[in-house]
Amino acid sequence: MTKTVRIAIDAMGGDFGPQVMLPGAARALERGLDASFLLFGDEARMRPFLDAAPALARASHVAHTDVAVRMDDKPAQALRSGRRTSSMWLAIESVKKGEADIAVSAGNTGALMAMAKTCLHTMPGVERPAIAAMWPTLRGKSIVLDVGASIGADAHHLVNLAIMGAAMARAVLDVERPTVGLLNIGSEEIKGVDEVRAASRLLREAPLPDLAYVGFVEGGDIGRGAADVVVTEGFSGNIALKTAEGTASQMGQYLREALSGDVFSKIAYLLARKGLAALKAKMDPRNVNGGVFLGLDGVVIKSHGHSDAVGTSNAVEIAWRIARHQLLGRIRSALDVARAAPQPAADEPARSHMDSKV
Template sequence: MTKRVRIALDAMGGDHGPEVIVPGASRALQQRPDMEFVFFGDAARIRPLLDVDPALSAVSALRHTDVSVRMDAKPSQALRSGRRTSSMWLAIEAVKKNEADVAVSAGNTGALMAMAKVCLQTMPGIERPAIAALWPTVRGKSIVLDLGASIGADARQLVDFAVMGSAMARIVLAIERPTVGLLNIGVEEMKGIDEVKEASRVLRETGFPNLDYIGFVEGDDIGKGTADVVVTEGFTGNIALKTAEGTAKQIAQYLHEALGRDLMSKIGYFLARHAFAALKTRMDPRNVNGGVFLGLNGVVIKSHGGADAVGIAHAVEIGYAMARYQLLSKIRDSLPLSRGQSPLMPKLEAAAAPSPSGS
């Protein structure tokens, strides 16, 4: 019998807490019956929700804590007040202790990343973790990282992101050798900052067996699905994410106003309602909810703070896939840095070294 995947849930995270987290877990269980859960948080709020759902209750454990991390808390504050006691920390710690296969939280992103780094630490050879997420495109879905785990990245870190993102793509996109592009201000080789150009050179010359590097991609290539994996640093990645979310809401508002403008518009909407429903489904952020923290000694999933039960269920299912199909093993197998001295290092160190005097 296949081993169940155990999900540790920060039940107090996000804007809505247990009233959304528990129903979200229930939805996910309907899709993946081989899951079980450990809920961390206020038992007085969680237990009644479990009691009315016998199927979920039968595969769930509840660990009470009075401490939760505020959505507006600074990472340093969250570590001081919630380390070892908060629902967020305890969910992550369950992964560290092998009591769970993955932790899922809709809580404060900065606090979650800080706690995950302290509790789980980064994988050997990885300098900086990244947040990776699915991105809807005209071809289907792509993976984009880093979406805001940290600001800036050097060439070595961008190469790490490419390898980790491709490992995730092999799981969630079922592509054995995903294409990878570096986000840049142009596709020409002479464009961009030095770190991005050096990362491009290393990716092209090294020839990783589990990814197909296609070069630079531009912002509009993300939505086109030009690459299965798009790599950038966290500052740019987070701006791109928020811009895309805002544009989707803007288009939805334009459509709503246009279709309700007059009788003929309303009739047109009625005739095309199935097409509009399909468009809404494709643009619905709940269907791509769930950022994966890559580069840690454990799997942590960040759900959008305002997610409803549908969004939480999707984040849980992303975590399930990462655990069931062994994301960490795929990253370790793909990344030379995890086995000590990397063949990339001479190239990266040489690029960083100052030029000899007089050259």
């Protein structure tokens, strides 16, 4: 794709709405993105931020609506009250209509997923969409999916996640043949529930030239960068994500306390502040902000609801990169190749999860 990337923004989404979403888009433009914006929301509330960012105003078209999905709305409630009228729906719909290449929202995750699935539908062969997250590791970044779109997954769904995640890694991480691992309770093939072990066999046996399956990975392997893509179902993926965020916050608090205890600690801080600043940047969740909805016939980016303008600009940059590298087309091609290949059987004798070996 060589044309300017068109990004639709739900300007009313998140905890702060236009006061974060628009400065975030402006910051992304300042960093050199070749992008134009469709801004959906209350024009009166957006206008001061557009007046303060002339470059953004020139690159944007404003579509007024005074209907916004609240952060505490249930998905069904959001669909009833905001379908076809809310800033969230209209941003997603602009992707469906071909007016935008990709949509970004910091709004209610459940409502955003429900609206995206209702409006865009899933791609052929994909039963359920997934949320893919960028994960900082000792080797750089990895992609983890699903981190919360749905609970539970059979073997074929896990394989689809691997295919979609690998396509995203090629587009976003610029890895020619990404390594893929399945999150499990151990690295041995006999461990784990039936669905995960069946998916492992499928990934080993299926001809998937665009990814390299490396087997099972454990929770501690994610941060070490054991694989470019880590695949799991949404329940365990969301727990892993929230645990990592909480641990990063906890370690940051420990560090602040340790460096403010006495005069010697404060001197140590002054001597080490450059390195500490680099560490803070690596641990800052704003730098990996932007969950990607995969498996839909269109791409939507979920920015964190509490994010500031820096985090929003990073979500916009991820959206730009994904659209620029035509992720949707890559996923379609990869899924087509997988469907056309001979499929090994995934069935195993049925047994309960309680009987799975640990």
